[in-house]
Amino acid sequence: MHSYSLRVEGYRCEVSPSLAHVLAGAAELAPPPTLPREPEDRVRRGIARLLDRATPVDEIRLTPNRIYVAPCGEVGAAIEVSVKEFSGRTMRARWNQWIRQASRAERNWRAARAVMQCGIRTPEPLLLANPSRVSDPSYYGCRYLRGALEARQVIKAANAGRAGAEFPQVSVERILAEMGDIVRTLHGAGLWHRDLTSGNFLLWPWNDPANLSPFLIDLDRTRIGRTITRVTRIRELGRLPVFRREHQDVYLHGYYGDRVPRLDALLYRIHHRLYHLRARLRVQGGKAIRRWLYA
Numbered sequence: 001m002h003s004y005s006l007r008v009e010g011y012r013c014e015v016s017p018s019l020a021h022v023l024a025g026a027a028e029l030a031p032p033p034t035l036p037r038e039p040e041d042r043v044r045r046g047i048a049r050l051l052d053r054a055t056p057v058d059e060i061r062l063t064p065n066r067i068y069v070a071p072c073g074e075v076g077a078a079i080e081v082s083v084k085e086f087s088g089r090t091m092r093a094r095w096n097q098w099i100r101q102a103s104r105a106e107r108n109w110r111a112a113r114a115v116m117q118c119g120i121r122t123p124e125p126l127l128l129a130n131p132s133r134v135s136d137p138s139y140y141g142c143r144y145l146r147g148a149l150e151a152r153q154v155i156k157a158a159n160a161g162r163a164g165a166e167f168p169q170v171s172v173e174r175i176l177a178e179m180g181d182i183v184r185t186l187h188g189a190g191l192w193h194r195d196l197t198s199g200n201f202l203l204w205p206w207n208d209p210a211n212l213s214p215f216l217i218d219l220d221r222t223r224i225g226r227t228i229t230r231v232t233r234i235r236e237l238g239r240l241p242v243f244r245r246e247h248q249d250v251y252l253h254g255y256y257g258d259r260v261p262r263l264d265a266l267l268y269r270i271h272h273r274l275y276h277l278r279a280r281l282r283v284q285g286g287k288a289i290r291r292w293l294y295a
Contacts, residue, residue, distance in 0.1 A: 001113045002032035006040060008047045010136065011129040014109065015043060019081070019126040019141075022073035023047070046072055050081060051129060051139060069144045080144035081126055084108070085137045086220070103130055104220040105138035111191070111219035112142065118189045120182055121215045140220070151175065151201035151214055159243045169209040173250045176242065179214050180254020183236060187228040194221040196239045234264065238271040248272070
C-alpha cells in the first residue's frame, strides 16, 4: 500500500490516495509518493483544517486520547475521517521522540496497513501526522464507520442471555466465529494485537444484518513480525470477555477450526478465568479506594 508524503505546518504526513483524491478534488492524481504542485497545495490545506482545533468537529471521546470526526472534501464526494490524537506530553511519548522511535500514531498506521494486507477488516487508514517538535501530539486518521456498534455491547448482552431480545438482527455465534477467524489470520501473519478486547471490535454496517461483520480497531499496540507462541496465543484469546461455555466453544472453533487442541482449550479456560478475575478485582479495588478518598 502506497501513500503520499508531505509536510504540513510542523507535521510530517502520510496521506492515502483515497483521502488525497478527495482533498485535491481531482479526477486523477499522479501515483504516490509525489503530488503535482496545485493538488498538493489543496491537500495541504485540507490536512491543516483537519488538524486545526478551531475546525468544527464531532467529538467522540476526550480521554485518554481525543477522538473526533470531521468531513473532508466537497459535498457529494466527501468522506468522514475519524482522527485519534495521541498526546506528546507524556514521558513515554517524549522518550520515543528523543530516541526516534515510532509514535503511537505511526504504529497504528503501520499496523492498520499490515492488517488490511492480510485481508482483515479494519477502517481504512487515511492519514498519519507526526510532529516535528517534541511534546506536540501525533494524529492517526481512518475512515469513520458511521452507525457502527462496539461488539462489547452485543457480547455483554450475550453473557446475560439477552442478546436475542436486545439485538435480534445479530447472530452472536456467527460474529464470535468471525472474530476467532480474524485472530487466527492475525496470528498467522505474525501480528500480535496485545489489546484484543470486545471494545476493539466494531460491528458494521449495522443497518445491513446480512453483511454485518466485525472490524478490528485500536492497533497502536500491535507488534508486527512476531512468532506467535502457544502462550501468546492463549493470552490473546483469553482477553475477550466471553463467559458462556457454548460461546467460548464457538470462538475457539473460529480460531482453530473443527478440532480444538484439548491442551489449548484447557489453558484458554484457565487463563480466561484468571485474567477476568484479576480485572474484576482491579475495578473493585479502584472503587473501594475512591470511596475511601472521597468519604
